[in-house]
Amino acid sequence: MKYLPIDSELFIKNRAKFAAQMQPNSLAVFNSNDIYPISADSTLPFAQHRDIFYLSGVDQEESILVIFPDCPKEKHREILFLRETNEHIAVWEGEKLTKESAFKTSGVKTVYWLQDMEKVMFELMTQCDTVYINTNEHYRANVELETREDRYTKWLKEKYPAHSVAKSAPILQRLRSVKExxxxxxxxxxxxxxxxxxxxxxxxxxxxxxxxxxxxxxxxxxxxxxxxxxxxxxxxxxxxxxxxxxxxxxxxxxxxxxxxxxxxxxxxxxxxxxxxxxxxxxxxxxxxxxxxxxxxxxxxxxxxxxxxxxxxxxxxxxxxxxxxxxxxxxxxxxxxxxxxxxxxxxxxxxxxxxxxxxxxxxxxxxxxxxxxxxxxxxxxxxxxxxxxxxxxxxxxxxxxxxxxxxxxxxxxxxxxxxxxxxxxxxxxxx
Incomplete structure (x- = not known):
């Protein structure tokens, strides 16, 4: 990133404000944006979904944030799932977040690679009653394409149909409008x-x-x-x-x-x-x-x-x-x-x-x-x-x-x- 590092205290505070507004025994999930294709192997420059950035400071693709304040396991009350990085990726695409650098950026202590997401989410979903999904409810929004967030929400609702569903948008609309x-x-x-x-x-x-x-x-x-x-x-x-x-x-x-x-x-x-x-x-x-x-x-x-x-x-x-x-x-x-x-x-x-x-x-x-x-x-x-x-x-x-x-x-x-x-x-x- 071109910008200078941001103190993770901002994102820790933002997550605490969001968690305080959640229903008891609920979890919330937030996804990064896709990298959007143009044609052939060309893509638009990556731009992070503002909600996951607001709550974590993570500014890369293929990232997921989970907030579960009432989770029985303390280490699972905040989780980041990231694309696993390695030397090959570092050479071809540039440096990605490691588990250590993700913690430094976000203040989230528990970081898993994406390949563990479904296994960990199964455990979490057996422990919660309600899941917060993140929909775009901005008054000017007119989105025709299916986003990564949309795909994840569809998967989550199909796999866990018995859970109650709540919306993150009303909470975020109010939190994000008042600046730290x-x-x-x-x-x-x-x-x-x-x-x-x-x-x-x-x-x-x-x-x-x-x-x-x-x-x-x-x-x-x-x-x-x-x-x-x-x-x-x-x-x-x-x-x-x-x-x-x-x-x-x-x-x-x-x-x-x-x-x-x-x-x-x-x-x-x-x-x-x-x-x-x-x-x-x-x-x-x-x-x-x-x-x-x-x-x-x-x-x-x-x-x-x-x-x-x-x-x-x-x-x-x-x-x-x-x-x-x-x-x-x-x-x-x-x-x-x-x-x-x-x-x-x-x-x-x-x-x-x-x-x-x-x-x-x-x-x-x-x-x-x-x-x-x-x-x-x-x-x-x-x-x-x-x-x-x-x-x-x-x-x-x-x-x-x-x-x-x-x-x-x-x-x-x-x-x-x-x-x-x-x-x-x-x-x-x-």
Whole structure:
């Protein structure tokens, strides 16, 4: 891994929190992701399933974690099953976890090789009443392929049909949404790497540069700072491309006078950051561009102040909509009649700001979190308002990642990343 070792105390604490929420005499199973094939012998780079990483720190394929707090055998209350490594594998594929290094990474004392899994699981299943399976219940999930987790769950339910089945997802949704201090530090590291990338491109962008060249500059800076790269598919959208919310082609030339909307950020140790900025190709905003830019920035700043313990996510978005409506009236994009006659299900401001303002962020860019639960301290949210004006050939989105505090305003993990229009112009022209 490119990232520096993480203290296993984080994963020990995460497992303890999960175990405390389990039913009596139950066990839970978590699988790593597959390595996904492309064709022939080509594969996508491995990306670990975030749940097993959250609970163990194990970051390799063919791994299984079992948590069984009430197991009669103390040594079987936490178990890792790993693919057995040897010198041949080390030469051809690189070093894999040994039993000793797995303990150092995870804090799990009992480690078996995968070939012993079925035998050990038979013993464990005779001792438990309920098994927790891990299903993807994220509100944005739309998964068509069968995962390694799915296959394991199917095998487990077929082999042990008399056991009660419970779901890990509701527990993990709540646990993962509230970050430990060490997790916030890892996210801050991801944000710091993102800052380096953004400052790099501020001195790189000029008329006629290509969007993919800017993408390459970001990637260069991310990799040289121990990131695997982008936390999500990068958006580098110049001119009217910014009005396509998920524009990812990044293949157009940036023209003088246009704006470039970036939605680009680094990961670090599997933790995401999520940044949006909008800059002028020529190094200076027009008066109209700056007026819209400052309107978006004002909405972002006021929306950030609303992220407090107890805030309801849905009501928060209603209030942000009111802020945006006021700014759009000031910009002449809406008039009073538009607001008076608006459809409450799709308010007038949605013509220019059609997406949500905030989502959970953590191990996933759109991280776990139950949106009907009130916000809590140490949840981390994005704040990302935007105004998109196809008729004027530009769109603006600004986004930071913030940590809710027990008292006072949230802490902005991206506070050192330039955002004020005048500051961006000064840096680009220095």
């Amino acid at each position: 201090k060490q997790e916030i530090k890892l996210m801050q590291k991801a944000c710091n790497i993102t800052e380096k990338g953004f400052r790099r491109i501020l001195s790189f962008v000029k008329p006629d540069v290509w969007e993919y060249e800017i993408e390459a500059e970001f990637m260069h800076e991310f990799l040289r700072n121990r990131s695997k790269g982008f936390a999500y598919t990068p958006i580098i959208a110049s001119g009217n491309n910014a009005n396509v919310l998920h524009y990812i082609e990044n293949n157009k030339q940036c023209k003088a006078g246009d704006l470039i909307l970036f939605d680009v950020a680094a990961e670090y140790a599997n933790y995401s950051s999520d940044l949006s900025r909008t800059i002028p190709v020529s190094g200076k905003f027009t008066d109209r561009q700056k007026a819209v830019y400052n309107a978006v920035n004002r909405v972002k700043n006021e929306a950030t102040k609303m992220l407090l313990p107890g805030t309801d996510w849905a009501e928060y978005h209603v209030e942000v909509g009111k802020l945006m409506t006021s700014e759009l009236l000031g910009l002449g994009l809406l008039d009073k009649a538009d607001v008076q006659n608006e459809n409450p299900e799709w308010p007038a401001y949605k013509k220019y700001f059609m997406h949500g303002t905030s989502h959970h962020i953590g191990l996933d860019t759109h991280d776990y979190g139950i949106l009907t639960d009130p916000m809590q301290a140490n949840m981390v949210f994005t704040v990302e308002p935007g105004i998109y004006i196809p008729d004027e050939g530009f769109g603006i989105r600004l986004e930071d990642d913030v940590v809710i505090q027990e008292q006072g305003e949230p802490i902005n993990l991206m506070k050192n990343i330039p955002i004020e229009a005048d500051e961006i112009e000064d840096i680009m022209n220095s």
